[in-house]
Amino acid sequence: MSAVKIAVMGFGVVGSGTVELFYKNKDIIEKRSGREMDIKYILDLRDFPDSPYKDKFTKKFDDILNDPEISVVAELMGGKTFAYDYTKRLLSKGVSVVTSNKELVAAYGAELLKIAKANGANYLFEASVGGGIPIIRPLHQCLAANRFSRIAGILNGTTNYILTKMIYDQLSFEEALAQAQELGYAEKDPSADVDGHDATRKLCILGSLAFGKHIYPEYIHCSGIREITLDDVEYAENAGYAIKLIGLIENTPNGLVATVCPRLVGVNNPLSSVNDVFNAIMVTGDALGDALFYGRGAGKFPTASAVVGDIIDAVKHDGREIVSLSWEDSDNKDFMCHYKSAETRVYVRIRAENVDSLKEMITGLFTYVDFIPRKHRSENELAFITPAVVESEIDQKLKAISQKAQVMKKIRLL
Ligand code: HSE
16 A cells, blocks of 8 residues: 655644654554555745755645645644635545644634535544643543533643743733743734633634534633732632633533633642643543543644644544544524523622721622631732622622722632
């Protein structure tokens, strides 16, 4: 049998890592796929005259599309324009595509999976969530016997790094962000990470796979970590919590509730001790209970590890559909429940003159609350944690409090 021919589109961090890893471990990769394999093309508009792979470069997508030898393509370009067009055209020709492109899968996953299946190809995206952490394949294969009730995860390494620096080194958000940018974790425009959009895309993919319907980014309530201050970090710590950016999707009797937002995570929850750029995803299934997937959620070789794993799987399934990797499209969000209609506990920080005189009123509103101690607490400031109440009702109660105090912060608990 002739060698399987592969193309890699995009020679950035993940693309170059994929090519490097492929040739470094080619012997075991071929053994595990059961076939000889080679990379025939690398698509990139830039020139790489000193690259050891310089003979493989092309600037023309058509070289890949029109070559009948190519049976698997790794789309590592990112974005939704060219990547969408090229992926559709390849899948329509029966060429399998593997990707790390979370933006594309979150926006067009249902459509691209359908095109793949109609044409005897596979669309694989293990690298799109959690970098090198195995999570996509466990969800639809190893855990396929479970009904899932909840997925909660730290899905973004950059924000987890920033929050870790705030918690352990008392850096402000701005200082920690600057450090993350210096280290190359955060982009110059950090909004996709710090405002929660990257984590939202990853939650879309996990939720769609676990619950069977496409969850589009606009179905998910998303807020980032820009508003978190060292005051909040200290109050949280005093109450026995760490603040983490959590992607959470839960199956409730009223539908799926999905949010990406900072949450107070109790120190007994393993997610509270996931630090630096690491990611972790906790999956709850009816047969297994909780399972935690932990590891490097980004970076050249961790992500390439998942990409090459998918290439091997695509080769192994040549011409055969991976049935379990699929979900239905959705044209409305009737199966979702608005997050304001779900119960939650919240941490609240308020400011007022003689704030202690409001304690009785606050306790009366919520029946009971846990007031949080803080060394050197200003007499104008008070923080407390509510019991579990439907969030829209919490907002009503906070509105009553805001007649007498300034509500500085409200952060949900996990
Ligand atoms: N910017 C992302 C992160 C990279 O920080 O997790 C992987 O999506």
